[in-house]
Amino acid sequence: MPFVGVGLTLLILTGSSFFVLGAYYQHNDFLHKLHRLIQEDPYAFYIRDKLYDTLQLFNPRYLEQLDGSSSRMSEIMKYGFPGLDDIRVYSDFILSYDRRNRVAHWVYEHLHASCLKPNGSRVRRQEEQYQPDMNVPSNFRSDLTDYKHSGYDRGHLAAAGNHKSHQTHCNETFFLTNIAPQVGKGFNHDAWNNLEIYVRELTERYGSVYVCTGPIYKPKRQLRGVRDLENTQTMVEKWCVEYEVIGANTVAVPTHFFKVITVESKLPGGSPYMEAYLMPNAPISSNTNIRDFLADIRDIEHIAGLQFFNGLRRSFFFGTNYPTSSGIYRNFE
Numbered sequence: 001m002p003f004v005g006v007g008l009t010l011l012i013l014t015g016s017s018f019f020v021l022g023a024y025y026q027h028n029d030f031l032h033k034l035h036r037l038i039q040e041d042p043y044a045f046y047i048r049d050k051l052y053d054t055l056q057l058f059n060p061r062y063l064e065q066l067d068g069s070s071s072r073m074s075e076i077m078k079y080g081f082p083g084l085d086d087i088r089v090y091s092d093f094i095l096s097y098d099r100r101n102r103v104a105h106w107v108y109e110h111l112h113a114s115c116l117k118p119n120g121s122r123v124r125r126q127e128e129q130y131q132p133d134m135n136v137p138s139n140f141r142s143d144l145t146d147y148k149h150s151g152y153d154r155g156h157l158a159a160a161g162n163h164k165s166h167q168t169h170c171n172e173t174f175f176l177t178n179i180a181p182q183v184g185k186g187f188n189h190d191a192w193n194n195l196e197i198y199v200r201e202l203t204e205r206y207g208s209v210y211v212c213t214g215p216i217y218k219p220k221r222q223l224r225g226v227r228d229l230e231n232t233q234t235m236v237e238k239w240c241v242e243y244e245v246i247g248a249n250t251v252a253v254p255t256h257f258f259k260v261i262t263v264e265s266k267l268p269g270g271s272p273y274m275e276a277y278l279m280p281n282a283p284i285s286s287n288t289n290i291r292d293f294l295a296d297i298r299d300i301e302h303i304a305g306l307q308f309f310n311g312l313r314r315s316f317f318f319g320t321n322y323p324t325s326s327g328i329y330r331n332f333e
Contacts, residue, residue, distance in 0.1 A: 042073065042077070042081065042084070042087040042089060042094065045073060045074060045077065072091070072092070073089055073094060075110050076093065076094050076108055076109065076110040076210075077094060077108060078110070078210065079210060079262060079308070079309050079312065080307075080308070080309055080310035080312065081096075081310065082096070082105075082106050082108075082212060082214075082304075082306035082307060082308050082310075083096050083105055083106065083305070083306050083307070084096070085097070085098070085105055086098075086099060088133070088135070088177060090172045090175070090178075091166070091168055091169055091172055092109070092115070092163050092165075092166070092169040092172070093107055093108060093109045093158040093163070093172070093173070093178070094107070094108045095107040095108070095157070095158070095177060095178060097136065097140075097177050098252075099136075099137075099140035100140075100252075101215075101251070101252035102140065102141070102142040102146075102176075102249055102250070102251040102252065103142070103177075103179070103180040103181075103215055103251065103252055103254070104157055104177060104178065104180070104214060104215070105214055105215075105304070105306070106212050106213065106214035106304075106306060107157040107158045107178055107212070107213050107214065108210070108211075108212045109158050109162055109163075109210070109211050109212075109213075110208070110209075110210050111162055111199070111200075111203040111208075111209045111210075111211065112203065112207055112208055112209075113203060113204055113207055114165055115162055115163060115164065115165050115169075115203070116161070116162065116164055116165075116200055116203060116204065117164055117165065118164050118165065119165045119166060123164045123165075123166070123167050123169075123170045124167070124170075129170075129171055129174035130144060130154055130174045130176065130179070131144070131174060131175060131176065132144070132175070132176045133175040133176060133177045136177060141176075141249065142176045142179075142247070142249050142251045143176070143247065143248075143249055144176070145247060145248065146246055146247025146248065146249050146251045147179075147181065147246065147247065147251075148247075150181065150246040150247065152181035152182060152183065152184070152246060152253060153181070153182045153183070153184040153188040153189075154176075154179045154181075154182075155179060155180050155181065155182030155188045155192070155257075156173055156174075156178060156179060157178050157179070157180060157213040157214065157215075157257075158173050158178050158213065159173070159196045159199075160173045160174065161196065161200065162196070162199070162200065162203075162211075180215050180253075180254055180257070181244075181246055181251060181252075181253040181254070181281075182257070182281055183281055183282055183283060185283060186282070186283025186284050186285070186286075187279070187280075187281060187282060187283060187284055190284065190286060191279060191284040191288065191290060191293075192257065192279060194290050195259060195277060195279070195290050195293075198290060199211050199259070199261060202261065202263055206263050206264065206265075206266060207264075207266065208263070208264040209261065209262065209263050209264070210261070210262040210264075211259060211260070211261050211262070212258075212259070212260040212308065213257065213258065213259050213260075214257070214258055214304060214306070215252070215254030215256070215257055215258075215304075216254055216255060216256035216257060216258055216278065216300070216303055216304055217241050217243050217252070217254060217255055217256075217303075218241070218255045218256050218303055219239045219240060219241050219303070220239070220240060220241075220242070220255075221237050221238070221239060221240075222237070222238060222239075222240045222242075223235050223236070223237055223238075224236060224237075224238045224240070242255075243255055253281065254281050255280065255281055256278055256279060256280050256281055257278075257279050257281060258276065258277060258278050258279075258295070258300045258304065259276070259277045260274070260275075260276045260277075260297060260300065260308055261274065261275045261276070261277070262274050262317070263275075271316065271317060272316070272317050273317065274297070274317040275294060276294070276295045276296065276297040276300055277290065277293045277294060277295060278293055278295035278299070278300060279293045
C-alpha cells in the first residue's frame with residue numbers, strides 16, 4: 001500500500017509538471033503571436049502596455065525582451081500616436097486618414113541620415129507616381145482628377161526627399177493619402193519647401209529626427225448678421241471655420257499646415273528637443289524667415305484635435321515653445 005501512495009504522488013507530481021510546462025510553453029507561444037500582432041497592428045501597439053499587464057503570469061522579463069525587439073512601426077511611433085482614426089502603415093511612414101476631408105489627419109516619420117540617401121541604385125521621383133491608395137474605400141478616396149485644374153499643387157506631407165533610401169519608400173509618398181492641396185508659388189515651392197529642407201538639415205546634423213505633419217482648418221473672426229425676435233438684423237463678430245474643397249470628391253483645402261519636429265540628443269540620456277511650426281496655406285514672402293512660424297504645440301493640438309507625446313511629460317522635452325529665434329544650434333548636441 002505505501003508503494004501505491006508513492007506512485008500516486010509521483011503520478012500527480014508528473015502530471016502537474018507537464019501541465020505547468022505545457023501552460024508555460026503555450027503562454028510563451030501566445031506571447032510570440034501577440035508580439036507579432038503588436039508589431040503589425042497599430043491599435044494593438046497602442047494598447048500593448050495594457051495587454052502586457054494582463055499576461056505577466058510566468059516571466060515579466062521575457063515581455064520586456066519582446067517589447068525591446070522593435071519593428072519599423074514602433075520606431076516611428078516611439079513618442080506615441082497623436083490620434084487613432086483610420087491608421088495606415090506604409091513602409092517608412094505612418095498616417096491617420098481623414099475620410100471626410102480626403103486628406104490625412106497627420107503623417108509621422110522617423111528620419112535618420114540613411115533615409116536621405118539612395119541605398120544602391122538611384123531613387124527616381126516622377127510625376128506619374130502620384131496615385132490614389134486603392135486600400136481606401138472608393139467613396140472616401142481622393143483622385144487625381146480632383147487636383148486637375150484646381151489651382152493647387154499636390155503637396156506632400158511626408159516629403160519624398162525624406163525617403164530616398166529605397167524606391168518603394170519614395171513611391172509610397174506619392175499616394176494621395178499623403179497628399180493635400182497646397183498653394184504652389186510662395187508656399188509649396190518656397191516657404192514649405194524651406195521647412196522641409198530645414199528638417200533634413202537637422203537629420204544630417206543630429207542623426208535622429210521625428211516629424212509629424214498635418215493640415216489645420218483654423219477658425220477666424222467674421223462679421224455675421226444675426227436677427228432677433230423682432231426680425232431686426234445686427235452685425236456681430238463670430239468665430240467661423242471656412243475652407244475650400246476641390247474636385248468631385250470634395251477634397252478639403254487646409255487653411256494651414258503644421259510640423260512638429262522632435263530631435264533626439266546624441267548624448268546618452270540627453271533630453272529630446274522639440275519645435276512646432278504652423279504655416280498658412282498661402283503665398284508667403286521670400287523675405288520671411290521660417291522661424292516666424294514657430295508655434296505653441298498646445299495651439300496645434302487644440303485646433304487639430306490631436307495629442308502629441310501622449311503619456312510623456314512635457315518637461316521630458318526642452319524647447320517646446322519658441323516664439324522667436326531658436327537656440328538649437330547653440331544649446332543642443
